[in-house]
Amino acid sequence: LCMVESVDRIKTRTRSPLSEAESKSLLAGYGVPVVREAVAMHEDEAVALSESIGFPVVLKGVGKNIAHKTERGLVKVNLKSSEEVLNSFRTLKEAGGDDWEECLVQPFIQGRREFVAGLARDPQFGPVVMFGLGGIFTEAIGDVVFRIAPLNESDARDMIGELASRTLLGAFRGEAAADTGRLVRVLTGLSRLGLERPDIEEVDINPMIVGPDGGVTAVDALVVLGSGEGKTATPDEKNVSETTEEINAAIEIMTHPKSVAVMGVTRTPGDGFPGMYACIRNFGYPGRLYPVNPKADEIDGVKAYPDLVSLPEQVDLVVISVPAPLVPDALRDCIVSGNKNIHIFTSGFKETGEEAGLKLHAEIEKIAREGGLRVVGPNCMGFYVPASRMLTWTEASTESGPVSFISQSGGNAQDFTSYASSRLGIHFSKVISYGNALALDSTDFLEYLARDDETRIIAMYLEGVKDGRKLFDLISGINLKKPVIVMKGGLSESGARAVASHTGSMAGAEKIWRAFFRQTGAVRVDSLEEMAEVAKAFIHFRKCGGRRAVILGTGGGVGVAAADSCAKAGLELPVLPPDLLEQLREFIPPAGNMITNPIDAHLVLLDHKVFAHTLDILSGTPYLDMLIISLHLDWLRSREQGTLIEKIGRFIVDEARRHTNGKPLVVVVRQYQPNPQTKECRSGLEEILLKGGVPAYESLQKAVFALSKLAAYHAFIAAR
């Protein structure tokens, strides 16, 4: 038995499928256990080969013009005798007609468990490896998972474990567990292939059969060659030719500018938006701020300059807000005057999708590249850095905090920071809205924030990504030190792609981004609200040992909802072990105090000594990882003439945190009635908790969601 073609021959072809034999030969070199097979040109040869292989065998009629062998009746399986082989050979030859070139003889691999493995090239991330349920039902069932190459063994194992039908890989109905080591080698081999052979566009191994003994055999395989260009995540040509260090230094200057020039300042605010100049000034910017307007001598009592060349100095940042058609000239002014740090607020370029905009975009891109300009934008809101008193939109908190936010959308930059700071007390270090990413991209800001000591948590809102591979590599590294919380918009709009393989057809954006999050450990959120709630948990807790929560609360009806919420988010709400129960029962009497999980115990809230003791016991046990206090304010308000709520709040802030044993503790504030006194109590409590640094959530679902993300992040870190 011999492998029919050498790998060298394969290289000479482009953009076409390899033959089955070629495909298998290539894959065998990357650790794929392909079925033995041999070529028979004549019927006698087929019989001899079958006898040498051992019955039962499979016979396939092949030829370079033959696709869909099964549909054409060119596959005969389970041939048990020389006679059957002889008859089948004749039948296949006849059925293949002029297309028939030869027959392949293989042992008949029996096994009911069919899987698929493959390789595709994602336009943003390059080579991606697939594994899933195979056979003819791959697309119909869709139980496949992806990983972005390169994969190590642990990635491959995680990948296998993510499959819904993974139970089939264990001991199953009298058959042995699959040889997982072999599966891992197939997946890491495909990863290697994807990186080493950019000329290979797609690979499909389907079915890969798991036999009754657990052995793994690739029965069919398809390898498609491509041009080796374009789709291997080659990013757009880089628009800034500087080193990372130079770009970092420039962003540091832009976020802490000592001088700013604004081009396009008008005297009268047009439609209500006060303009970039007024935004910066109104926020209390303490540096030198120059209005630039060729038609005015002064703006609001400040001397105006006709152009950048006339300024008394080169500035740390130029903000361009002139109409789109005037942006090319403004950029030329930047070059002439030696100003390189630029934020273009103006829109009307690529994002319009219209001809005029696209043309203008190409023009400013050329000017910026040739001039070596470090452009943020266009079509973006720019910067918000409270410590620098720098803001290029209308309103934001002046307080600084540990979160930095990179947002492709200007609207989301404003909305998220407003929402997070005013409603959840989350404050920011640097916020950058970068729009069309003409020169500087999300990855540039990410590298800057990774090294920024003031930034402890990075949040990102992404739509398109210019260089997915770079983003993947960066976040993989940074997330191990600083949590990176990502909202990826636009995943519902996955377009169809023209592909030849199962793997290619399944590689939709949603599945690839799922791999992105799984591999980088970045924290996935699907809305700005979720982003804020999760950030809040990460601000307050730097560790979390697991997913087992205990809820301490009263007010009724919380039990069923708590169980449902935890199950949905993937937290556990374990039954309290008997010894713990006994310990609690020593000082909490049964009347009015149910000790299950959630614990519904009036006494705990009423007597702070009992409260502290309870927390000590709950946080002291290794069976629980996090504590949730659920306060039903409408119910509590009627107690102790309403003073109880404030007392509980002060107790949590002053005392409770000393009794958590370092485990996360959050408060859920439930309040529904319109009663103004209760609302007042609520505001009071929220303020106490906010000032005291205890995160409060307005529903159990939200608290549980945030804690589940915290737990998942720390589990990921711990596993590395």
Place this chain on the structure above:
Amino acid sequence: LCMVESVDRIKTRTRSPLSEAESKSLLAGYGVPVVREAVAMHEDEAVALSESIGFPVVLKGVGKNIAHKTERGLVKVNLKSSEEVLNSFRTLKEAGGDDWEECLVQPFIQGRREFVAGLARDPQFGPVVMFGLGGIFTEAIGDVVFRIAPLNESDARDMIGELASRTLLGAFRGEAAADTGRLVRVLTGLSRLGLERPDIEEVDINPMIVGPDGGVTAVDALVVLGSGEGKTATPDEKNVSETTEEINAAIEIMTHPKSVAVMGVTRTPGDGFPGMYACIRNFGYPGRLYPVNPKADEIDGVKAYPDLVSLPEQVDLVVISVPAPLVPDALRDCIVSGNKNIHIFTSGFKETGEEAGLKLHAEIEKIAREGGLRVVGPNCMGFYVPASRMLTWTEASTESGPVSFISQSGGNAQDFTSYASSRLGIHFSKVISYGNALALDSTDFLEYLARDDETRIIAMYLEGVKDGRKLFDLISGINLKKPVIVMKGGLSESGARAVASHTGSMAGAEKIWRAFFRQTGAVRVDSLEEMAEVAKAFIHFRKCGGRRAVILGTGGGVGVAAADSCAKAGLELPVLPPDLLEQLREFIPPAGNMITNPIDAHLVLLDHKVFAHTLDILSGTPYLDMLIISLHLDWLRSREQGTLIEKIGRFIVDEARRHTNGKPLVVVVRQYQPNPQTKECRSGLEEILLKGGVPAYESLQKAVFALSKLAAYHAFIAAR
């Protein structure tokens, strides 16, 4: 060829699996296309039968002590000659040993598409029919759907269409589309079987093979007999022996009582909760209210009575809030005094799960049944009927509205009504919290509300259900006339059950309740917030023609989020057709006005003539079904010195609704900045919209979710 056993013999067995032949014989009578098969006791017989059936055949070794034939090597498939049959017969007989009784000979049914159909008995809903992807992977993949019997043809078709792998039933890889008519007959046949044969516990038809010609054949089948009792949704013995009309009349009296007695009134409110008597009085109850307390002569200046017998009249409602151990005596007092309408507020019964509570529960259940008492509760909050000024908790709106709410949880009854009325302007007709359902259950209240002219929409919060079948039947009928919105708590806690079949093992609570919603058309929500948001849409819109939305808004960043939200909720956000675009472009200039979907057009908001004209065009086209106006207040506030927002609100209320062509129109109010003036604008706008009867949502996601439920409901109604 003969069917081997008569159906009559089957009946004599109980609680055991029928043989394969018995199973098939029974199922054949219900329209299941079972594979032909014949019994061979001797090898010659096997060969003769095979020749008569036609090769290839299948041989199975069977016997009453043989389970798991395949694992024991007792199945030989694809036998192509008399010789193979002969050899196989001998092998099987030997392999079966003493357990072997006979061989079955069947034609070898070839087909790659394997499905499963079955019947199970749900403890709450009785017979349920399953259909799904079959073969050995049924459990591993879990692509199965259920329906509660009885099924008609249209239910069966809907069921098939719900399957994720339904594409396999179409023309697939050179094979013909499945004979859907036959599949429908199998599913409706199983439904019939489930209803006609309560002695049959489970049925599994797996695999049911769809052949290359689309033909359907049941190759294997298992029928398990049970006791025919208990699990066929026989409800708990009915605790009220009255007719529906009598119960309805009693509930009408209890919700509109002319006189109420409260047992267990203390002078000093204990722990802040003022008690039932004070709750009723404080809400302004206008009827005759009697405090009952054997230890006091007067309560708050009102004459107190020692017991019900001493009252000057029989009352319309007795509210019992004495401690749990005194409840039996209180009920006896009810019987002696001839009072039958009772609400027991007190808790400490079955819900504790403890022995004392269970014993007390049994005691009061006996008293209530023997006395014919119509008990609401125990362990519940009771009634809220604003028109009667009747409230048995501390706080609620006095305004009436079209929604009635039945809640098992007292906490949820209070929380939902408070939240809905104070934050969303939703008002109620009748709210009933019924707790442990000692006598009256959710279904009793449902029947009452179905006939109540003041109730236009019914909302329900359910945990356990006593008589699932009755609930199913009732909601199936009522929902066609009044939307029924249901939140089912506790679905995450589905326990494992001991079952013999695939069908049984897959019949988890989540899957069965999914069928419940699909079949009744009841509107499913997963939180109280969702319930309120959906109710709001149903209050305002009595029809909805489809799922295609257009969004009209400005403020940036809304496009991507809108597409994602709509995709998630199952709404369409269609591209506007060219003729519509042309019509709009006639009066909306391109500058600053993007006409895509969402439409981002400044002019529309600024010029109300343009706004009205735009609405006319959008609502006039048959391509769109609903209109969403998304207002970004932080952005709008800077326009026209903040007066624009109020103007837009007034326009929407006064004018816009005349331009919707009867299609739903909702407003999304987005506002993030802490700016107090903007917040004031927001409150002002929300008030205008609320008073004007235009539903407003605080996020696009929420609006889109509510509208998707509205669209789904009306699509369901239209299909009937």
